[in-house]
Structures are given as structure tokens and as C-alpha cells.
Amino acid sequence: MTKTDTSKENSTLFHAQSIDKSVEMLKTNLSSGLSENEAQQRLSTYGPNQLKAHNRKSIFKMFLAQLQDALIYVLFAAVVITMFMGEYLDGIIIIIVILINATLGVVQEIRAGNAIEALRKMATPKALVKRDNQVKEIGSEDVVPGDIVILDAGRYIPADLRLVESANLQIDESALTGESVAAEKDASAVFSEDYIPLGDRVNLAYMSTLVTYGRGIGVVTGTGTNTEVGKIADILSQDSETKTPLEVRLDQLGKTLGKAALAICVLIFIISFFQGRDLTEMFLTSVSLAVAAIPEGLAAIVAVVLSIGVTKMAKQNAIIKRLPAVETLGSVNIVCSDKTGTLTQNKMTVQEFFTFTDKTQKVEDQSDLSAEAHLLSSAMVLASDATLENGDSTGDPTEIALLQLADDLKIDRAALSSSQPRIDEKAFDSNRKMMSTLHQQEDKFVIYAKGAIDSIILKCKHIVEDGEIIPLTETHKTILSDAADAMSDKALRTLAVAYKPLEKQIDTENFERNLVMIGVVGMIDPPREEVKDAIATAKEAGISTIMITGDHKNTALAIAKELGIASKRSEATTGAAINNMSREELESHIEEYKVFARVSPEHKVNIVKAFRAKGNIVSMTGDGVNDAPSLNAADIGVAMGIEGTDVAKNASDMILADDNFSTIIAAIEQGRNIYNNIKKSVIFLLACNVGEVITMLVAIGVGLPIPLIATQLLWINLLTDTLPAVALGMDPGDKDVMKEKPRPLNDNFFSHGAGRRVILAGILMGILTIVAFVSGYYLHGYSPFADNIPENIEEYARTLAFLTIIGCQLFYSFSFRHEYKSIFRIGFFSNKYLFGSVVVGLLLQLIVLYVPFMTEAFKLQAVGIKEWLGVFVLSIIPLLANEVVKVFTRRKIQ
Numbered sequence: 001m002t003k004t005d006t007s008k009e010n011s012t013l014f015h016a017q018s019i020d021k022s023v024e025m026l027k028t029n030l031s032s033g034l035s036e037n038e039a040q041q042r043l044s045t046y047g048p049n050q051l052k053a054h055n056r057k058s059i060f061k062m063f064l065a066q067l068q069d070a071l072i073y074v075l076f077a078a079v080v081i082t083m084f085m086g087e088y089l090d091g092i093i094i095i096i097v098i099l100i101n102a103t104l105g106v107v108q109e110i111r112a113g114n115a116i117e118a119l120r121k122m123a124t125p126k127a128l129v130k131r132d133n134q135v136k137e138i139g140s141e142d143v144v145p146g147d148i149v150i151l152d153a154g155r156y157i158p159a160d161l162r163l164v165e166s167a168n169l170q171i172d173e174s175a176l177t178g179e180s181v182a183a184e185k186d187a188s189a190v191f192s193e194d195y196i197p198l199g200d201r202v203n204l205a206y207m208s209t210l211v212t213y214g215r216g217i218g219v220v221t222g223t224g225t226n227t228e229v230g231k232i233a234d235i236l237s238q239d240s241e242t243k244t245p246l247e248v249r250l251d252q253l254g255k256t257l258g259k260a261a262l263a264i265c266v267l268i269f270i271i272s273f274f275q276g277r278d279l280t281e282m283f284l285t286s287v288s289l290a291v292a293a294i295p296e297g298l299a300a301i302v303a304v305v306l307s308i309g310v311t312k313m314a315k316q317n318a319i320i321k322r323l324p325a326v327e328t329l330g331s332v333n334i335v336c337s338d339k340t341g342t343l344t345q346n347k348m349t350v351q352e353f354f355t356f357t358d359k360t361q362k363v364e365d366q367s368d369l370s371a372e373a374h375l376l377s378s379a380m381v382l383a384s385d386a387t388l389e390n391g392d393s394t395g396d397p398t399e400i401a402l403l404q405l406a407d408d409l410k411i412d413r414a415a416l417s418s419s420q421p422r423i424d425e426k427a428f429d430s431n432r433k434m435m436s437t438l439h440q441q442e443d444k445f446v447i448y449a450k451g452a453i454d455s456i457i458l459k460c461k462h463i464v465e466d467g468e469i470i471p472l473t474e475t476h477k478t479i480l481s482d483a484a485d486a487m488s489d490k491a492l493r494t495l496a497v498a499y500k501p502l503e504k505q506i507d508t509e510n511f512e513r514n515l516v517m518i519g520v521v522g523m524i525d526p527p528r529e530e531v532k533d534a535i536a537t538a539k540e541a542g543i544s545t546i547m548i549t550g551d552h553k554n555t556a557l558a559i560a561k562e563l564g565i566a567s568k569r570s571e572a573t574t575g576a577a578i579n580n581m582s583r584e585e586l587e588s589h590i591e592e593y594k595v596f597a598r599v600s601p602e603h604k605v606n607i608v609k610a611f612r613a614k615g616n617i618v619s620m621t622g623d624g625v626n627d628a629p630s631l632n633a634a635d636i637g638v639a640m641g642i643e644g645t646d647v648a649k650n651a652s653d654m655i656l657a658d659d660n661f662s663t664i665i666a667a668i669e670q671g672r673n674i675y676n677n678i679k680k681s682v683i684f685l686l687a688c689n690v691g692e693v694i695t696m697l698v699a700i701g702v703g704l705p706i707p708l709i710a711t712q713l714l715w716i717n718l719l720t721d722t723l724p725a726v727a728l729g730m731d732p733g734d735k736d737v738m739k740e741k742p743r744p745l746n747d748n749f750f751s752h753g754a755g756r757r758v759i760l761a762g763i764l765m766g767i768l769t770i771v772a773f774v775s776g777y778y779l780h781g782y783s784p785f786a787d788n789i790p791e792n793i794e795e796y797a798r799t800l801a802f803l804t805i806i807g808c809q810l811f812y813s814f815s816f817r818h819e820y821k822s823i824f825r826i827g828f829f830s831n832k833y834l835f836g837s838v839v840v841g842l843l844l845q846l847i848v849l850y851v852p853f854m855t856e857a858f859k860l861q862a863v864g865i866k867e868w869l870g871v872f873v874l875s876i877i878p879l880l881a882n883e884v885v886k887v888f889t890r891r892k893i894q
């Protein structure tokens with residue numbers, strides 16, 4: 001088979017081929033699948049099964065993009081002019097500093113891009129294939145033509161397929177055809193015409209569409225770009241880069257502040273003009289100040305801090321799918337969670353059962369089984385899809401527990417299944433809360449149906465007691481529900497089973513009618529150990545935990561009480577009660593409830609909407625096919641990584657790799673910390689920029705010589721805009737962050753006095769720098785306002801100003817680690833990146849000051865210990881001043 005002939009086959013033929021012919025054309029084997037060797041060979045022939053990857057920008061392009069800024073162009077022009085005037089060294093230094101800055105920008109961009117790419121990979125769906133006679137889960141990019149793919153509800157179709165088996169298979173093809181109603185598939189169909197619309201080819205399934213119901217098997221006819229979806233160009237460009245709302249807001253803020261900085265630079269230039277200063281020098285200085293002071297890097301810092309944060313979150317099992325979710329996470333105040341598997345361990349064991357003959361019995365006490373107990377357990381086994389062999393199990397834990405029950409009761413499951421083979425089924429769905437199967441028993445038939453008691457009882461007209469089928473009476477209903485309530489009150493999860501003997505085979509629609517109730521089992525599903533603490537942490541953080549479950553109200557409430565979610569009965573309600581409420585009623589009562597039992601996915605959407613209507617920020621978990629709408633409706637949709645379907649994952653903002661409730665709370669904590677870290681970086685950057693602008697504006701305004709020259713300004717920008725700013729963004733989380741209330745979603749970065757702090761800190765840094773500058777003159781007996789000051793004295797004064805402003809900025813960065821906790825309490829070393837970057841910053845100062853070439857290049861003068869001491873004293877003032885302000889802030893908070 002060559003590459004070209006598959007594409008031809010793929011585009012026209014497979015829907016018009018029989019299953020056997022298709023399998024033959026694709027050179028594969030239906031019962032054993034491809035061999036691993038053959039699959040590897042095909043993978044190298046056809047390439048990975050992915051739509052053309054988003055073209056990543058080349059490093060060179062990224063580098064150019066860093067320089068594409070009107071101001072940088074102006075600066076380059078100014079440099080060229082300076083060089084023409086003979087100031088080669090200045091020009092070269094400026095170019096080098098700009099190039100280093102751009103390189104660091106590229107490094108940050110690549111790191112952020114890699115982190116996001118790694119996350120995207122973690123969230124890509126897996127495919128279930130048969131190879132070497134074994135069913136295995138592989139990454140969907142490894143699927144090759146000829147692979148046998150197994151489909152079940154909730155899964156993505158990994159490649160284009162010719163179906164070879166379909167059991168009530170329905171596929172949502174809206175991504176491809178725009179048709180919103182799921183297409184019913186039929187593997188046995190063969191078409192005679194070549195050209196029929198894609199949507200009508202019921203024997204094919206297409207890459208990127210979703211199974212919404214039923215089961216099926218298909219053989220891969222085309223992969224990657226050689227699929228129907230691969231041919232649609234605009235779907236390929238869907239994953240274009242998007243900015244988070246925070247990045248967009250900061251971009252705008254950067255632009256506004258940038259304009260202000262630019263205006264000030266123009267003002268400085270105009271003042272200098274009237275003061276009769278050297279205009280070429282002033283032009284270069286003003287442009288450099290603009291480049292240094294314009295906070296163009298705000299959004300870039302957000303991207304870096306976000307990517308560092310989400311990588312850390314992924315290691316803790318919370319995979320962020322949409323970056324803006326991180327920002328929203330910190331504001332969540334309601335966490336709606338499923339019960340089974342998320343709050344509980346999903347390790348079920350049947351403890352008790354009830355039949356009308358036996359009444360309630362403990363499983364461990366059984367030696368002599370009644371016929372009804374035998375029927376109950378057999379029916380549960382026959383109506384299950386799970387497997388359990390030699391301790392290894394697959395499938396739904398509820399069903400695995402039922403298989404284990406049969407083993408405990410010494411029922412031979414293999415003999416049972418072969419004497420009553422399954423011939424048809426009506427799959428489980430969480431709206432009906434039941435499933436049923438049709439079996440052949442010699443020349444007769446039997447239906448077995450298992451599910452929630454309240455669903456099954458509605459379908460029953462009879463019960464079986466002491467070997468007799470008798471009509472179901474109100475008394476029976478009371479006995480049954482009392483037995484079930486007694487189990488539920490002990491936090492046992494209940495499941496009922498019914499059956500119906502038949503003479504003739506019937507259609508699936510008629511399966512669940514006139515059934516005979518057999519009885520109920522009660523299984524324990526212990527709460528996860530760590531969840532209780534997580535719920536308590538959440539409570540302290542102002543976050544309410546809400547349990548939403550398909551399970552019985554009493555079972556749900558018993559577990560909710562054990563976990564500390566609810567304390568009284570009135571806090572629990574049911575899906576049926578919600579049905580009787582109008583939207584307004586639901587909204588006005590919603591905050592009274594902590595437990596929603598017996599709900600279906602539709603209720604979930606209404607619950608989320610009602611909570612949101614009351615101004616809450618809601619996170620909602622989901623795993624099933626029908627959970628997508630509620631995940632979309634929530635502020636943060638959370639899908640289960642293990643039990644969750646591809647549909648739920650696709651609709652979510654975050655995936656829990658361990659399906660654990662505690663991970664949601666840990667993610668909220670991370671979300672809060674990441675937001676705080678971004679805020680620290682941004683406020684720090686702005687405070688530094690204000691400091692630089694104030695220094696220049698005030699000095700020039702009062703007629704002093706220029707305190708910092710162009711190269712020095714750019715160097716300052718290089719030093720503080722990169723290392724300390726990123727290091728602040730990597731600050732380890734504050735352990736008390738979960739003692740605070742959730743942050744309002746529209747909270748401004750500059751609220752709580754942060755804006756004031758930026759301005760005051762900037763002014764203080766400016767004043768201290770000017771003090772250092774001026775004292776440089778006086779220490780040598782000159783007035784800075786005098787004429788004909790020797791050049792070395794000017795350089796000496798500038799050196800002091802240069803060291804002071806950098807010192808102020810580096811030391812001040814420590815103060816940003818917490819808004820009101822003292823740095824002496826948090827410790828200087830607990831953020832080793834920040835400590836490291838301050839040390840590196842200071843070392844670089846030593847280099848520019850004492851390596852002769854550098855000293856000359858930056859027009860500095862080496863200084864002695866006395867000067868260093870003076871600079872140190874001035875430099876720690878902003879840090880100490882801020883610590884004093886914190887004392888007052890703390891008093892106000894307490």
C-alpha cells in the first residue's frame with residue numbers, strides 16, 4: 001500500500017466497500033489488529049496522526065519581533081547619529097544592551113511556549129486500539145491506517161474509520177458537518193454510489209468527532225491530514241495563540257502608561273531645549289529613558305509567570321487547558337463536585353442486599369443462598385459490562401463490585417454468561433439512571449435491568465418472593481424503600497435490579513416495561529481520606545463545597561455529613577424537587593443547599609446558572625458525555641482525567657489527572673498564588689520605571705546635569721526588568737493565602753493601595769538617586785549647578801546615582817514578596833531565585849564598575865568602600881520604608 005493509494009481510497013471508496021473488502025484493502029486483521037511492528041512501520045510511512053501542527057515561529061522571527069517597536073527604531077536611528085558624531089563606544093554598548101534584552105525576551109517566550117505545549121500534549125485524547133491481539137490505550141497521534149479502534153460513549157474518534165461493528169452507535173459530527181443532531185451509525189451499510197454527502201455515510205466515522213452513545217469498532221482508513229477534517233483548512237488554524245484577559249488588560253495598561261512615559265520624555269527633551277543643553281545627547285538620553293521606562297514587557301511577564309505556574313500545577317495533577325482559568329481560579333467561591341470517585345474513593349464493595357424473601361442480609365453471613373438472592377446476584381452480573389479476572393478488573397467500579405459479590409456468593413460467572421449470552425442492550429445513561437440487557441436462555445429470552453431504585457421501581461409491575469412472581473403493591477414499595485433508606489442512612493450506595501422472562505425477542509424500546517423487581521444491593525464507597533481536610537481548608541478560604549450526585553439523597557447526605565459539607569437534612573435536595581421549582585425559586589433558595597442528590601446532567605446546568613445568578617464564581621466537575629453543558633456554563637469547568645470522557649475534557653478549563661477533589665482546592669490555592677505573583681512582578685516593574693522617570697524629570701527640571709546617561713538607563717532596564725521581576729513571579733506560595741476570602745473577579749491590580757505604593761516608591765527612589773548624585777559633587781567640593789565641572793567629577797556623581805538606583809530597585813524587590821507580611825518574617829532566602837537575582841545584579845555592578853573596559857564603556861568611576869557604604873544606606877531606605885508601611889497595613893487588617 002502506498003501513500004497515494006490510501007488517500008484516493010479514503011476520499012471516495014470506503015463507504016461503498018463491504019467490511020471484508022475494506023479490511024483487505026487496509027491489510028489488517030479484525031480479530032488481532034495490526035502487529036506492533038507493522039504499526040511502527042506504518043507510522044514511519046504515514047507520519048504521526050495529527051493535523052498540521054501550529055507553525056511555531058522561528059527563533060530568528062521571535063528575535064525580530066522583540067525589536068519591532070517604534071521606539072527601538074528611533075533608538076537605533078539615534079545610535080546611528082551618535083556614531084556619525086564619533087561616539088562609537090556609546091553606540092555599540094546601546095546596541096549590545098538592546099540585543100541582550102531581545103535575547104532574554106526570546107528565551108522567556110520559548111520557555112513559556114514549551115510549557116504550554118507540554119500542557120497541550122497532556123490534554124490530548126487517547127485512543128483504544130487492538131494490536132497484537134490485545135486492547136491497549138495509545139496516544140491518538142500514534143494511530144495508523146489499518147488500526148482497529150474501539151469506540152464507546154464519550155470518546156473522540158482518533159482518525160477516519162470504516163465501521164466494522166456498531167451497537168446503537170451515535171456520533172456527534174457537528175465539528176465536521178455542522179449538524180447538531182448526533183448521527184446514527186450502521187456498520188453493516190454498504191453504499192452503491194460513490195458520491196453521497198459525508199453526513200449520510202453511516203458506515204464511516206470521522207476524526208475529531210465524538211461518540212455520544214453506544215459502542216462500536218472501526219478500522220482506520222486515513223490519519224492526520226489525510227482525513228476529512230484534515231482537508232478543512234480553517235479548523236487547522238483554530239489553535240492560534242490567544243491572550244488571556246489579564247494579558248490583554250496589562251497590554252492596554254502598558255500602552256497607557258507608555259504614552260505617559262513618552263510624554264514625560266518629550267517634556268524632558270523640551271525643557272532641555274529651553275535650558276540650552278546638548279541636544280544630541282539629550283535626544284539619545286530621552287529616547288533611552290523612553291525605552292527603559294515604557295512598561296512594554298508587562299504581558300510578557302504575565303506569560304512567563306503563568307507558564308511557570310501552570311507547569312507546577314500540572315505536576316500537582318491539575319492540568320490547565322485554558323490559561324485564563326488560572327486567573328478565575330483565584331476568585332472561585334463555590335466548588336460543585338461529583339461524589340463518586342471525586343469525594344469518595346470509587347472503590348466499592350457490596351455489604352448488604354435485600355430481596356423480598358431474604359429481607360436485608362449481610363453479604364459475609366451467607367452460606368445457603370435463597371433462589372432470589374441467587375437471581376439478584378446473577379442478574380447484576382449479566383447486566384454488567386465490567387470484567388474481573390484473577391483480581392484484575394476493567395470498567396465501572398459499581399459493576400466490578402457486583403462481579404465481586406457474585407464471587408463472594410460462590411456463583412460461577414463464566415457458566416452463567418455462557419448459559420445466557422447477551423444479545424442486545426440498552427446502555428446506561430445518567431438521565432435514565434439505569435441500563436438493561438437482553439439474554440437468550442435456551443429458546444427463551446430474559447431481560448435484566450439494573451439502576452437507581454426510584455428509576456427501576458417505576459418500570460416494575462411485579463415482584464418476586466419465595467419463588468413466585470406476584471403483583472407489586474404499595475406495601476411492597478414501602479418495605480423496599482424502608483430497606484433502601486436503612487442502607488442509605490449508613491452511607492451505602494444502593495442499586496436495584498429487576499428482570500422479565502420472555503417467550504419472544506423484543507425491541508430495545510420495550511425493554512424497560514412491566515419488569516419484575518428482584519431486590520437491592522447496598523455498597524460502601526469510602527470517602528477519600530484527604531478530602532475532609534481539603535473541605536475544611538476551602539471553608540477557611542471562603543469557598544463552599546457543594547455535592548452534586550446522581551446517588552440517593554440519604555446516601556449523599558450521610559457522606560456529606562461525614563466530610564463536613566452539610567450538617568442538617570434541610571441542606572439536601574433532589575433533582576425531582578428542582579423540577580418543581582421555577583427558575584426564580586431555584587435562584588432564591590440555591591444558597592441554602594449543600595447537597596443535590598438524584599440529579600441528572602440537565603439539573604447540573606440549572607444549578608450552576610442559579611449559583612452564578614447570585615454573583616458566585618462557580619467551579620463544576622463533570623465526567624460524562626452529558627456533562628459538557630454544565631462544564632461550559634461554569635466559570636471553571638473541571639473534567640476528570642481518569643474516569644472522564646473526552647467530551648467532558650474537551651468542554652473543561654481544567655483536567656484533574658487524579659480525579660481528586662483535593663486537587664481542585666490545591667489548584668485554587670495555586671491560582672491565588674499565581675495571580676499574586678503576577679501582581680508582584682507588575683507592581684515591581686512599574687515602581688522601578690516610575691523611579692527612573694522621576695529621577696530624570698526632577699533632576700533636569702531643577703537644572704541639574706543629567707543624572708543617568710543613555711547606556712546607564714538601558715543597563716538599569718536590562719537588570720531589573722528581567723531577573724528580579726521574573727524571580728518575584730516565581731515566589732513560593734504563601735501558606736496563608738487560603739485564609740483570605742476569594743478575590744472579586746474584577747479586582748484591580750492597583751486596588752488596596754498598590755497604585756499609591758507604585759507612585760510613592762517611585763518618588764522615593766527618584767529622590768534618593770538624586771541625593772546620591774548631588775552628594776557626588778559636594779563630596780568633591782563642587783556645586784552641581786556650577787559651570788565647567790571636570791568630567792571625572794560628573795562621572796563620579798553619576799556612578800553614585802547609578803549604583804543607588806540599582807541598589808534601591810534590587811533591595812526593594814524583597815519587600816514585594818508580601819503585601820503586608822514583613823520580609824524579616826518571610827525571610828530573604830525563601831525565594832532563592834530572587835535572592836540569586838539580587839546577588840547576580842550586585843555582581844554585575846561590580847563588573848561594570850571594576851573591569852576597566854566596562855567602567856569606560858558605561859562612563860563610570862570606580863568607587864571605594866566609603867561610597868559603597870553610603871550607597872548601601874540610601875539603597876535600603878525604600879525597602880525599610882515599605883516595611884514600616886506594612887506595619888500600619890497589618891494593624892488595619894487585624
Ligand code: ATP
Binds near residue numbers: 399
Ligand atoms: P456521581 O454523580 O456523584 O458521580 P453517581 O455515580 O451516583 O454519582 P451517575 O453515574 O449519574 O452518578 O449514576 C446515577 C445513578 O445511576 C447511581 O446512583 C446508580 O443508582 C445508577 N447507576 C450508576 N452506575 C450504574 C450502572 N453501571 N448500571 C446501572 N445503574 C447505575
